[in-house]
Amino acid sequence: MDEIDRAIINTLQVGFPICPSPYKKVAKTLNISEQALIERLQTLLDNGILSRFGPMFHAEQMGGALTLAAIKAPQDNYDTMAEIINSFPEVAHNYAREHVLNMWFVLATETPEQIQQVINQIEAQTGLTVYNMPKIQEYFVGLKLEA
């Protein structure tokens, strides 16, 4: 990854135009050719530095729902609990964190009702209490990590 790649990542984290030749437009601001942008972007996706390129949708406006949830997984069967949770397609991501509540995951479902259904299923399969922490208020969402 060189300076041009970093500039591409930083620029495309902010946005991508909706016009007939969007790559050409972005390439111009980066002072590179359209072909160079296309090739470099493909490489960044292929080698896994970028996980995704495209539209990010507003889950709730799409009719869907999101929540953050946590469990207290016992140390001696932590990995088994992680496997159970990860097996649910509704689990978008799952992290081990340093706390008594030591496993934190995000659920994303097609409808709001399904959140509770999935939580019930996870509780049934793990035998653990799921602490559901849906957002009440959003103050800021602007995940941009400078490359």
Add this chain to the structure above:
Amino acid sequence: MIEAIDLDLIAAVQEGLPIASRPYALIAEQLNLDESEVIARLSKLKQQGLIKRLGVIVKHRRLGYCSNAMVVFDMPDTHINEMGQRISQFHFINLCYQRPRHGDQWPYNLFCMIHGKSREKVLQQLSYLIEHCALENYAHDILFSRRCFKQRGALYFPRGSGFSHENRD
């Protein structure tokens, strides 16, 4: 209600945009539409907020952001909106939400994320935040992530996958 054509369009792009000179023309071809209609419809979806943004999502660990911390505070309900907005002004705060407490098990109601390249840096930023927002008197905790078990977009339409959102850390 989302129009049927828009649903087809969303399904066509949810896994990503084509990486080719005329990406919207390729999508149009696939859906039997004109390029101009695809552009108009995507612009409208973006304007309506259904599409929050177009662009890339990075694998933060691959860029060296290995210390990601969820920082949580127990904030009086009367102060939380003001403090949430203030905390959000700091450039190192990536996400900031109010979420419910769970009694003694979890007394915190203000959640924010700091992504850093080292723990030291993240802890410095947290100290700076606490000092500049006068947060010393509120109970807080910092939960660094240890392992990432799973990171992918959420699924919305069974037809496709990789439907991503930004509520991740």
